[in-house]
Amino acid sequence: MTEMMLDIRNLKVSIPTERGTLNAVRGVDLQIARGETLCLVGESGCGKSLTATSIMGLLPRYARVTTDRFDMAGQDLTGKTAAKLAKLRGRDVAMIFQDPTSALNPTLTIGRQLTEGVMRHEKLSRSAAEARAIEMLDRVGIANPAARLTQYPHGFSGGQRQRIMIASALMGRPKLLIADEPTTALDVTIQAQILTLLGELQADLGLSLLLITHDLGVVAAIATDVAVMYAGRIAERAPARDLFAAPQHPYTKGLLAAIPVPGVTPRGSALPAIPGRVPGLIGTMQGCAFRDRCAIAAPECANDPVPRIEAGQGRFVECTKAEVTA
Amino acid sequence: MLSFISKRLLVALLVCLTVSALSFGLMFVSGDPAIAIAGSGGRAEDAEAIRQAYGFDRPLIVQYLDWIGSALTGNLGQSIYFNVPVTEIIGNRAGVTLTLGFISFLVALVIAVPLGVAAALRPNGWIDRIALVIAVSGQAIPSFWLGLMAIVVFGVWYGWVPISGADTWQGYILPVIVLSYYAIPELMRITRSGMIDVLATDYVRAARAKGLPMHLVISRHALRNAVLPLVSLAAVQLGQLLSGSIVIESVFALNGLGRLAWESLLRSDLPVVQAIILILSLLYVVLTTLADILNAVLDPRLRGGS
Ligand SMILES: Nc1ncnc2c1ncn2[C@@H]1O[C@H](COP(=O)(O)OP(=O)(O)OP(=O)(O)O)[C@@H](O)[C@H]1O
Ligand SMILES: [Mg+2]
Numbered sequence: 001m002t003e004m005m006l007d008i009r010n011l012k013v014s015i016p017t018e019r020g021t022l023n024a025v026r027g028v029d030l031q032i033a034r035g036e037t038l039c040l041v042g043e044s045g046c047g048k049s050l051t052a053t054s055i056m057g058l059l060p061r062y063a064r065v066t067t068d069r070f071d072m073a074g075q076d077l078t079g080k081t082a083a084k085l086a087k088l089r090g091r092d093v094a095m096i097f098q099d100p101t102s103a104l105n106p107t108l109t110i111g112r113q114l115t116e117g118v119m120r121h122e123k124l125s126r127s128a129a130e131a132r133a134i135e136m137l138d139r140v141g142i143a144n145p146a147a148r149l150t151q152y153p154h155g156f157s158g159g160q161r162q163r164i165m166i167a168s169a170l171m172g173r174p175k176l177l178i179a180d181e182p183t184t185a186l187d188v189t190i191q192a193q194i195l196t197l198l199g200e201l202q203a204d205l206g207l208s209l210l211l212i213t214h215d216l217g218v219v220a221a222i223a224t225d226v227a228v229m230y231a232g233r234i235a236e237r238a239p240a241r242d243l244f245a246a247p248q249h250p251y252t253k254g255l256l257a258a259i260p261v262p263g264v265t266p267r268g269s270a271l272p273a274i275p276g277r278v279p280g281l282i283g284t285m286q287g288c289a290f291r292d293r294c295a296i297a298a299p300e301c302a303n304d305p306v307p308r309i310e311a312g313q314g315r316f317v318e319c320t321k322a323e324v325t326a
Numbered sequence: 327m328l329s330f331i332s333k334r335l336l337v338a339l340l341v342c343l344t345v346s347a348l349s350f351g352l353m354f355v356s357g358d359p360a361i362a363i364a365g366s367g368g369r370a371e372d373a374e375a376i377r378q379a380y381g382f383d384r385p386l387i388v389q390y391l392d393w394i395g396s397a398l399t400g401n402l403g404q405s406i407y408f409n410v411p412v413t414e415i416i417g418n419r420a421g422v423t424l425t426l427g428f429i430s431f432l433v434a435l436v437i438a439v440p441l442g443v444a445a446a447l448r449p450n451g452w453i454d455r456i457a458l459v460i461a462v463s464g465q466a467i468p469s470f471w472l473g474l475m476a477i478v479v480f481g482v483w484y485g486w487v488p489i490s491g492a493d494t495w496q497g498y499i500l501p502v503i504v505l506s507y508y509a510i511p512e513l514m515r516i517t518r519s520g521m522i523d524v525l526a527t528d529y530v531r532a533a534r535a536k537g538l539p540m541h542l543v544i545s546r547h548a549l550r551n552a553v554l555p556l557v558s559l560a561a562v563q564l565g566q567l568l569s570g571s572i573v574i575e576s577v578f579a580l581n582g583l584g585r586l587a588w589e590s591l592l593r594s595d596l597p598v599v600q601a602i603i604l605i606l607s608l609l610y611v612v613l614t615t616l617a618d619i620l621n622a623v624l625d626p627r628l629r630g631g632s
């Protein structure tokens with residue numbers, strides 16, 4: 001059995017709001033083996049960022065997070081205090097957040113922001129930490145990195161800041177990197193560069209990657225596995241090749257409909273639109289969340305729980321009507 | 327940075343010139359100063375004599391340049407009422423006000439900033455609620471009432487502190503409490519809201535994602551950005567505190583600048599009034615300039631260039 005860098009079961013995130021409790025993540029399972037890339041895809045608002053941020057333990061205080069099992073980077077965090085999770089941050093686990101441009105502190109130099117984590121965690125001297133920062137900046141393609149350490153974020157373009165964020169996330173040599181749509185704010189050519197870079201770094205450093213993206217071209221290019229999220233649950237999860245070859249869930253099929261040839265689709269193609277709207281996540285929900293938009297919906301789709309059909313190694317689909325050909 | 331400072335100083339100089347012209351002009355807004363000095367019932371000859379003695383008969387621009395020239399050499403003219411140099415009168419009175427103002431400012435900052443930060447860390451928590459009560463009461467209770475109550479309770483009933491004057495350091499205790507109590511709410515509110523905004527930013531979350539302990543996240547990443555609006559407000563508040571408060575100085579029987587300004591107005595001692603206004607305006611210019619420079623030190627984006 002391969003070593004799991006992330007194994008999380010039945011992750012639930014709920015947020016109290018004025019209109020009631022928002023059950024934004026409703027029982028998500030994610031597993032990522034060492035060195036693998038899991039892409040998490042799904043429409044806007046389905047809970048991808050909340051899932052990622054809760055894994056990091058960085059949700060606002062008022063958000064309630066529960067899991068049945070939470071293993072990360074070789075540590076069992078199930079039911080553990082936030083302090084234990086905090087110990088992993090910046091060391092074994094790092095995250096690149098959704099908006100790259102505002103994730104750098106405008107009042108501190110790049111050098112300071114890159115080095116402060118490892119200087120603490122690994123007790124590196126300033127010069128050793130700076131040497132590593134220069135190495136990382138060089139890897140992510142920032143020209144003349146040594147000279148740029150003393151500059152402030154406003155002296156860099158959006159694409160450069162994004163690269164700096166990646167370099168910053170890699171400073172502590174994490175085992176698991178969570179990247180939340182790391183390229184959405186960037187133009188298409190830079191997107192391609194950054195993703196190629198992530199793929200390379202991932203292969204070189206042997207890190208596991210949880211990549212959240214809207215871009216199916218990216219998924220086809222770098223995912224080992226794909227989890228398709230819908231309304232706070234994983235509708236389908238499969239090895240990337242299998243998913244593109246034979247999607248099982250009607251929602252996945254809808255997503256893939258616009259992509260004729262996997263892997264050949266140009267990057268930057270967004271998820272295609274599916275008619276209808278995502279159901280509200282306030283309060284409890286009965287049956288399959290997708291059934292109102294589903295072409296093959298049947299009365300039994302309103303039953304709880306929606307059956308999960310296991311279909312071979314690392315593959316499952318949550319659909320009453322799915323005919324799994326494993 | 328140097329070019330930012332020199333630009334900012336140039337602006338400050340221009341403001342100083344404008345301010346000096348305005349305070350010079352104050353002498354004339356209430357009509358002929360000679361008549362004001364002679365009194366409205368005075369004889370025309372007296373007014374004429376005064377006009378010549380004080381040089382009011384010369385062209386305005388000459389009078390202004392003359393006034394500015396002597397002001398620059400530290401001569402702000404003679405008090406009409408006491409017939410001694412204005413600088414001497416102000417010098418005698420400024421000590422109390424400056425001491426009181428600086429101490430009150432420091433006390434207010436030392437209380438308001440940590441309280442604002444603590445309130446921001448747990449909005450609606452118990453510290454936040456206490457802070458809110460302090461802020462609302464600080465703004466709602468009139469200062470003369472609070473001052474009088476403090477005198478009655480701590481001065482008269484308990485006898486812990488002198489009830490008036492500032493001959494001993496104990497005399498400053500009550501006025502400092504009352505004055506800083508009024509400065510605290512605004513300082514605290516701007517710290518709290520700045521901190522809440524900054525704590526919600528992506529870079530603070532990124533700092534936490536790096537595994538920095540919370541105290542470093544707050545001191546290194548959050549506070550520095552959160553205090554930017556506080557710096558400008560603090561400059562204005564310090565200006566107010568250093569200008570002296572007529573109410574507080576009267577309640578506690580302190581002979582400071584606030585009372586001097588008020589008394590001089592009543593006595594039509596225009597050179598004194600004019601000098602106080604000039605000094606306080608320049609003080610504001612200096613303080614806001616310093617605040618801008620401090621902000622530029624804290625935030626590289628304000629410096630221009632990179
Ligand atoms: N702090 C919060 N307070 C209240 N609601 C929130 C909060 N954060 C997220 N939500 C809600 O939770 C749901 C899931 O949000 P999330 O950010 O995880 O979506 P997402 O899948 O990342 O979407 P996108 O692709 O647009 O980034 C959304 O309906 C969102 O409005
Ligand atoms: Mg998101």
